[in-house]
Amino acid sequence: MGTVYTEEPHNWNEIQPYVRTDRGEFAKEILAGRKCFFYDTCSFRRHAGIGEAYAESLLNYMKRQETMVVITRCVLMELASQRGILNQEYMDYCRWMEAFGIPVFLIYEEDIFSVMEICYGTNARMNSLLSWAVRMLKSPASTITRVLEEDRSLRDEVIGGKNADRGGLYRDFFAKVRGNKEPQDNLGEELLAVCLYILSQLPGEADGKFSIITDDKGAARRIDELFRRTNRGFGGSRIILFSTPKLVQILYEEGFIRDECAIRAWLRAGTVGNISVLGTRVYDLRSNEISLGCQELAGLIVERGIHITF
Structure with a gap:
């Protein structure tokens, strides 16, 4: 069966009780100081398949860290890409996290605008963060690059800074790029990198508050390069990249395994x-x-x- 991408899986009603989607609540929880783990598709699949008995060690660690888990819309699209539905084990994993008191937020990437607008007074400032992240991340062979090459108006705004104070740029950019997702591309990881760079610019946040869990070494390398290209004086808070083996070592050393x-x-x-x-x-x-x-x-x-x- 071919790949099918849908922003809302056909069995959405089955996972809905275990995830949170309200933008205002998402912003409130981030600004309240919770640690944020953003899941990449490959790692979510691994962790959802581990079984409840073993998953408990990671869930206890997350609970101790007062963690919120974030799944972006593009990652959800990848998780449901086989038949347009989410596997039962994915819904079970969200249910386990919710039962442990770990908030699981399923957000559209553009929902981060609701966080940034609380701390920044102008669209121009917030749009500049999106522009910088996309300029530093885009590569010749990426969905983001292709979309911007095909849509000159959007490219002029995102890359060129035209209409810098326009509201709605986050929504237009993320929605257009998601709508052009293709099989085997790296769009989920690229959009994670853009989101995490923007969130790292929140004033006063501690290093390590925001983390990405990914087992894709290529994705990790691209995300790391984005932050390395940024002058340290403008780099914001530091982001942690967790692979499953790295997490396992931490869980063992801290007594959770x-x-x-x-x-x-x-x-x-x-x-x-x-x-x-x-x-x-x-x-x-x-x-x-x-x-x-x-x-x-x-x-x-x-x-x-x-x-x-x-």
């Missing part, structure tokens, strides 16, 4: 073959890519013989 069997279950979820991580072993001087079998990597985590950076 207590045995090697659970570590292996988390590492193996959604993967086959060796597991590739970025990090250092005991005698390494520099971080490098390390490929190991699941059992060997789990053993190193227990022995504290490896530091995983991603």
Whole structure:
């Protein structure tokens, strides 16, 4: 069956009780100081498939951190791309998070405007943040680049800064780009990067408040490059990039996972073959890519013989 993208899955009513969609509540929770974990599609699929018994360790960690989980509309489109519906395990995972008291927000990417307008007085300032993020992120082979090349008016506003004080630019940009999503593109990750860059510019926010959970190394690299291209004086708060192996090591070291069997279950979820991580072993001087079998990597985590950076 071919790929089908829809902004509202056909079984939306089944997941609706476990997610929150109100823009005002979303802005309120962010500004109240909660940590925010934004899920990429690949990691959400992995974590939803782990099973409730193992998922409890991560959910306890999120609860302790007073975390809110955010799923963007483009990520939802990817999750429902096979048949236009969400798998039962995805809805179960949202239900587990809600049961643990972890708010799960499902937002349109343009909903971040409702957060920014509380802290910034002009559309021009908010639009400039969108423009900067898109300029720094866009590459020759991306859906964002193609859309802006085909829509000169939108390109002039987003890239060129024309009509800088116009309201509605966030809505027009994100809706147009989502509507042009194609199979196998990186649009979900690109829009996550744009959203996180903009949110990082909220005044007074602590480093590490906003995080992205992704197991896509290419996506992580693009997101990291966006922030590296920004002068530190204008870079805003620092964003944390979590891969599943990095999260697992943190969960073990902080006592949320207590045995090697659970570590292996988390590492193996959604993967086959060796597991590739970025990090250092005991005698390494520099971080490098390390490929190991699941059992060997789990053993190193227990022995504290490896530091995983991603």
